[in-house]
Amino acid sequence: MSATAIAYDRAMSRWEPNARVRLEEAALKLYVERGFEQTTVAEIAKEAGLTERTFFRHFADKREVLFSGSAVLQEILVSHVAGSPGSATPMAAVAGALGATCPLFEERREHARHRQSVIDTSPVLQERELLKLATLGAALAGALRERGTGEPAASLLAETGIAVFRVAFGCWINGSDRRTLADHLGESLTELKSAVR
Amino acid sequence: MSATAIAYDRAMSRWEPNARVRLEEAALKLYVERGFEQTTVAEIAKEAGLTERTFFRHFADKREVLFSGSAVLQEILVSHVAGSPGSATPMAAVAGALGATCPLFEERREHARHRQSVIDTSPVLQERELLKLATLGAALAGALRERGTGEPAASLLAETGIAVFRVAFGCWINGSDRRTLADHLGESLTELKSAVR
DNA sequence: TACCTTGATGTCAGTGGCTGACATCAAGGT
DNA sequence: ACCTTGATGTCAGCCACTGACATCAAGGTA
Known part of the structure; x- marks a missing residue:
């Protein structure tokens, strides 16, 4: 690497x-x-x-x-959670970390589209993608625990964060070029907050 | 079948x-x-x-x-969302559907433990499990849309619901025999509600 | 009774993902 | 001149998985 x-x-x-x-x-x-x-x-x-x-x-x-990028992603997520201010809520730390990964995708939207079009045609590739996302989620949960969040809240927030990212990424990849991944992430987060109650 | x-x-x-x-x-x-x-x-x-x-x-x-059970699970989830009262919030519909699957697991806790211990030793089995869960999530999202929930809220709630289930299931499988899966599901849900803000 | 169809199974040959063991050979140090 | 290192090549082999064809009891039909 x-x-x-x-x-x-x-x-x-x-x-x-x-x-x-x-x-x-x-x-x-x-x-x-x-x-x-x-x-x-x-x-x-x-x-x-x-x-x-x-x-x-x-x-x-x-x-x-097709998945060499996930290691970089994991580093970004973990370091951003670890470096987030102690005053931030766990949810805010996760949201910030997810947001920090956006530039990596925005830079290469076409590459991301090609890659995703391949993954979408093959269940075995989708499996691998899901495993990578679950691994990211586990790393995220670990970083939250380091910061003092207990269980099951840490795992729950990490998994939920990954779910938000998946949905936002899907919208971004299939949507108009005018809306950034960060836009979609923000929208998904607010939608989630309003729907969970 | x-x-x-x-x-x-x-x-x-x-x-x-x-x-x-x-x-x-x-x-x-x-x-x-x-x-x-x-x-x-x-x-x-x-x-x-x-x-x-x-x-x-x-x-x-x-x-x-190892995964023949997921079809039954999907039927239960979808039919419970479809049959939930129109007055229920989408979140409540998802929570109710997840709760409806609990008896299937409670009946065969030992079988579930054996099966899970195998899955936990093999990444390729974890991949398959994640794909099955993602498929359940997609079906759940579809059922929510039928009920009138829009996107991306439907996908978001479905994915989040699956995340809650994953976490609760993990606690149940590894935890004491005194706490039911439904207990863990309830706890995870309240934890999520308090953490998302 | 004789015949036909159906469907779950067996047999066999073949493709391709993946691995272990061993060989090769330039680069860089001693 | 020699040795070590490490990325690569070669080769044999296991096993997951598939297509094509054969088998043969059950059940219906003439």
Whole structure:
């Protein structure tokens, strides 16, 4: 993950650099073109100039190649909750953390759309996405507990926050280009507050 | 599903009856004994007196054999939301529907514990569980829309309801035998109401 | 009775995801 | 000149899952 961020300007090694990123790009391209199920790992590897075996050294399975971003997301969420002022309510801390992730998506709305269109066509990819979101939720709950929130409130707020994010993300991805993800997040939050009672 | 509920007292056909149920029981038994990954589908089929090919005629994959109950759950949720009085708030309708599912679990707490202990050991099973819950959430949202709730409120309430259920279920499964699932559901709901603001 | 249809199951061959074991070979240090 | 490191390639193999075809009791029909 850190290695792929380094900029090489010359052949510094025996192989082309950024194998991991090349695999990610090849996979998304082929998944969009042919569909997820109709693409074999061998084809992805070939497209990236590597072998199937090397693919599986970089990614645990064929789905995981679409989800490298979740680690970054988790860091943002956890650090924002940890760094939120002690005076903020747990709900405000979660809302702030979710808001902090928005720029990452806004920067690459088209990429997000492509990626999501692939995920939406395959139940097994939806499963993986749900697992990643649940993992984010668990991390969020842990960060809330560190801040003094008890159980089950911490888990409840974390899960609810993730639910709000899912709904807002869905609206953003399918909606007009004029409304930002942050807009949708805000709307979903206020809707939730008014509906829960 | 309906066929397995019929009580046969004699050999009414060429094969032992209730193949589907036998497969489910064999699978849970072996998953508990050896672990999910260490159990092959051929072993499950043999334990049930069938072949691997027949297993895959009854279940889409090796995980699905643990999730036949979700269809019943979905029916209960949807019918209770649809049948809730028009005067009830959407939140109350969701809460009522979730509460209506509790007896199904209370009746078989030990079975639920075994099943959950297997799921908790395997990420791929957790994925499937999350997909089932998300499907329930989507059905719940649909039932709310039928009742007149708009979007994104319907999805938001449905997702939140599922989140509440997940948290409550986790507390119930791991907690003391004196507290019912309905108890935990009620507590989670009040916690949520007080925390969301 | 003889025949036909139906449907759950068995058999078999094949694809592809994924893994373990071992080989290769440039880079960088000693 | 030598060694170590680490990313990659090669190969054999397991197992989840599928398509195509065969089997054969049950139940209806002529």
